[in-house]
Amino acid sequence: MGTNVTQSKVEPRTTAPSLNPYIGQFTYRQAAHLLKRATFGAKNADIKAFVSRGLNLSVLELLRSDKLPNPPVRMVPTWADGNYDDPYVAVGNTFVNDTNYNYYRFLYLRVWLMKLMINQGRGITEKMVLFLQNLVPTSWESVQEARFVYKxxxxxRKYALGNYKDFIKEVTTDPGMLLYLxxxxxxxxxxxxxxARELQELFCVGKGAGSGYTQDDVIAAAKVLTGWRVDWANNTFYFDKWAHDSNDKVFSAYYNNKVITGKSGDLGKGETTELIDMIFDQNEVAKHVVRKLYLFFVQSEIxxxxxxxxxTPLADIFRSNNYNFxxxxxxxxxxxxxxxxxxxxxxIKSPTDLLVGSIRTLGIQLIAKKKDTYSYCQTDLPSxxxxxxxxxxxxxxxxxGQNMMAPPNVAGWPAYHQQPLYYKCWILRIVWLGENM
Structure with a gap:
């Protein structure tokens, strides 16, 4: 989403915006624009590589699926106060399956994410992770369980270039989401x-002109979703049939007066799939998500x-391809x-775009710190x-203003949704900091 450093006169639009293929020159400037929007920053070598390949092959490379990264690990042996930061796992070992609580693991999770962004290749995965984190957020500050935040x-990452409908089905029973909402x-x-409310208002049909769900729909959806529980011991979730409402759930005319027949026992879990299928039958879901993609990757003016x-045509593509990104x-x-x-x-660049993008674009090497008077390091351990x-x-x-893995609320960071300021919210945050420091 970063701005292009090349200075040029912005000419007024003379033709209507079009999804027709771009057939103009694909020079250093266009390649840099593509990389800055789809990744964090743009390395000189990557820009030149894209120019040599041309637009079509460059986009194919952007949209490749990256392999899943290794999990975060404990990195620090002791803190300045002499306390062990995590007595349950050794330095260099992961904690993502350990059931013990430890605050420092949240720090390692965020450092893990930062390193992935800085060291990303030429794919869009890291930007899409941020997109989904903003559109369907959870927060480590609320979840307070590192292994669930990691999940x-x-x-x-699994759905960064995948199926949004399948993602919603899976995140609905995700332990982190079960705790967050x-x-x-x-x-x-x-x-x-x-x-039930955020599923409709923020994640799926939205609040646009084509959205018509009612408060009764929220109530009915909440009843459908009763019974899902966090399995703390096994780092997963389960369905408690005794906590599930087995009565019929009736929805409004917006959902064609759909009735989800109540089910008892383990069959009750199937109601959740029916609910999500019903929501995704609405055309507005595709439009809502595509608008979010547009605001994130293109500009704030729609x-x-x-x-x-x-x-509208992108939403048609989204729907006809079964909600694949x-x-x-x-x-x-x-x-x-x-x-x-x-x-x-x-x-206007987000803080993450600005800092990570600058490090990548300028080729900044992070110098290893040593144990000394001016360092937090208590050892010379490289990690x-x-x-x-x-x-x-x-x-x-x-x-x-961009607390990683912790958007300010369930709507995400204001710069991606708050009218009419949008990206200007980042500037206001910096001004506020300057006045209050």
Whole structure:
């Protein structure tokens, strides 16, 4: 989403925005624009490689599926106060399956994510992980269980270029999400509407003109979702049939007066699949998600013309491809609209884009710290130096308004959704910091 450093006069749009293939020159400038939007920053070598390959092959490389990374590990032996940071696992070992609670693991998780962003290749995975983290968020500050935060992060990676409908089905019963939006406490005798509301309002049909779900739909959906529980011992989830509401659930005309027949016993878990299938039958789901993609990768202005010429046809592609991201992104990145002058350089960078992108673009090497008076390091262990180098970047992202793995609320970071400011929210945050430091 970074701005393009090349200075040029932005000419007014003379033709309507179009998804027709871009057939103009694909020079250093266009390649840099593509990389900055789809990755964090743009290395000189990567820009040149894309120019030599041309637009089509470059987009294919962007949209390749990356292999899943190794899990985070303990990196620091002791802290300045002399306390062991994690007595349950050894330095260099992972903690993602360990059931003991330890605060420092959240720090390692965020450093793990920061390292993945800085060391990413030419694929879009890391940017899509951030997109999903913002669209369907959880927060380590709320979940407070590192192994579950990790599981949710791996879901984002699994579906970064995958099927959004399947992602919603899986994240609905994800332990981290069950804790974040109270699904773990959703009971037939006391239904909790939190996830049922956000599933519709934020994750699927949205609040646009084509959305018409009602409060009664929220209540009915909450009853469908009763019974899902976190399995703390086995790092997963289970269905408690005794906590599930087995009565019929009736939905509004927006959902064609759908009735999800109540089911008893283990059959009750099938109601969740029926609910999500019903929601995804609405055309507005595709439009809502595509608008979010557009705001994230293109610009904050969605005019009536952009809605009709860009959003609607991309939503059709999304739906016809069973809610897979890749065909939508491919069409967008190959389009004339994506390379319009009015679009290039039209986005204010997020803190993560600014810091990670700068490190990558400038080829900054993080110098290993040693144990001394001016360092947090208590040993000369390389992993400890590596931790503090990356932790400082995580901290600065937080100072600037983007707390990694912890959006401010279930709507995500305001810059991606808050009208009419959108990206200007990042600037306001920096101004606020300057006035209050």
């Amino acid at each position: 949710t992060q791996m879901l984002y 109270n699904g773990n406490y959703n009971d037939k005798n006391n239904p909790d509407e939190n996830y 005019s009536d013309t952009v809605e009709s010429n860009i959003i 890749k065909p939508v992104l491919e069409k967008l990145f190959l389009s004339k609209h994506f390379f319009e002058e009015a679009v290039m350089g039209a986005v 400890e130096a590596d931790f503090w180098n990356h932790q400082s970047i995580v901290d600065h992202c937080s100072y600037m």
